[in-house]
Amino acid sequence: MSSEPKLTILFTRDEITATVKKLAAEIRQDYQDKHPILIGVLKGSFVFMADLIRLLDFPLEVEFVRLSSYGGGKSPGKIKLVQDVQSKIEGRHVLVIEDIIDTGLTTTFVLEHLGKKKPASLKLCTLTDKPSRREVTVNIDYLGLTVPNKFIVGYGIDWNERFRYLPGIYAMEDEG
């Protein structure tokens, strides 16, 4: 990969906005009377979470978890919890918010961790999904966009902490 990667647009800001609206409508339908807790997985989900909750006009709460992976990539046992939810989720309806599901290992870790806290329900919403990279089965309840097997950036998603600020979602092309 060259030092200045070439970015190719995959989804424009308008396309993402339409997708977030579609997801918000589905979530409103299912959760408007449930006072859910939406739990974002940091860091990548924060942009999506911010746009999503502003389209939800019913009582809800927001929490975040943060994970770290170490030792060169993700694999079972190499993902650790760095920041847990601050409030009690036992008996509550919980919706996990992700920006992307790739191997599925992070999401699986998060769902197992939160499931032990005995929520009334536990579901998953992701803005993007890259099924071609999946290593473990993940059941997605609310899915926005399916992306090809390319490194993607923008709308919260980074490459070495860069490009989270981009309003659209881009594929990084390997120029090498």
Ligand code: PRP
């Ligand atoms: C990304 C993304 C997901 C995870 C998905 O986070 O936000 O949490 O990877 O990958 P997986 O399905 O292969 O586990 P990342 O580790 O890049 O951290 P960040 O959100 O802080 O950028």
